[in-house]
Amino acid sequence: MSRILHVTYKESKVSRHPEPYCTFTQNHKQMMEIRKQNCMTMKITYYKKPVFIHQGYMQWLWDVDGKRYLDLFAGVATVSVGHCHPKVTAATQRQLKKLWHTTNIYIHPELHEYCDKLASYLPDPLKVIYLTNSGSEANELAMLMARLHTGNFDIITFRGSYHGGSQQTMGLTLTWFLPNKQTMCPDVFRGPWGGSYCRDSPVQTIRECSCAQANKHYIEQLEETFATSAPSQIAAFFGEPIQGMGGAVQYPKNYLKEAYKLVRQTGGICIADEVQTGFGRTGSHFWGFQGHDVIPDMVTMAKGIGNGFPVGAVVTTPEIAVSFVKASHFNTFGGNPLACAVASSVLDTIREDSTQQNSLHVGTYLMTQMAKLRDKYEVIGDVRGKGLQIGMEMVKDKGSREPLPPEAMSEILEDVKDTGVLIGKGGVHGQTFRIQPPMCITREDVDFFLAVFNKAISGYTDRK
């Protein structure tokens, strides 16, 4: 059965014609064959009918056939200020003509200017910066630093988290390999406890219960982990301020504050993984941890820091940095002039374009409108998030909160894509749609998306 959706969209002021696509791989079948035979970076594609992306501008992407998509997933929460943002592109071009690469055994201005600038966005005592090429590399370095500083080995993280694809970071992660010590994720929608005022979001869960109790119970779970699964001294606790790949899961208010206290009592340091939540994405603050009223001992970042250019960073305190001197550390590309020029321009653009404020206003609008769809449809169990880090958790029904099966999720995702919008998926069961767009999207884009999503869900509900 054909499931073509018809949703019209009022043209925004930003309308651009893509350059025609013209290379030897003009044929979709040929590209898929190359992917299968020679290009194993990822075996799967997101869609049954994959998208062949060719060009981007701000919140828009065009495929090789010239079809335009509203990009609400930003290459997995990575394009922060907009695809090919003109200011960042111009800064990159200037640097490309000047100096691409030299290593950090020399003093080059871009690195020092950038570190000085980035440090000004962080509270005391988080002032010492190490630049890397990715989030995994940043987290890997953070683990090493934590172990050297504390003299302890064990690291605790949440079930459902994702901290990277390197061997050590996979040990911290989700349903992947090499489990390290994981504690219960204090998920106020799906977890055993949670209620209607628990989280810092414009939209609360549909559950009714005592929120103070929920936080207490989740903290008891962490205490239980310390008592039963970890040695008396640990190296670190890793936590995303809002889980990204886990499906925009938010913890009860005060949870991180109390968890940090417990971790520090065991000699461990607290690490905030801001790879997805940093650079204004949560709207109310520049960093996700600020929304929890905590100051970590270390912050790791990537993705939005470079608007799609590979950059990452670890920021820590002078005291921890001193302990790291014990290790020999060298990184060929980390902090190279090009990366620093891009990242520096991203920081300027966030300020000049009021990106963080846009994230707050447009994100809040999206969530509050989406909550109306949650009330309308049995299969939308939860809407949550902050700023433009948003999750919609899909369920079989609100009573059971059982995850909507993968085939149904794929069907909806495909319909939304066919109507011209790209969104993401996450959650331990793949049950949560994720919205983490370039932070330049407008309310008009949101209205278009809501119409598309409404159509896709009503289509799914009718077919069921």
Ligand SMILES: Cc1ncc(COP(=O)(O)O)c(C=O)c1O
């Ligand atoms: C929270 C978080 N941390 C770390 C990483 C790893 O970053 P990268 O893919 O740049 O290595 C990711 C990637 O998705 C992430 O979402």
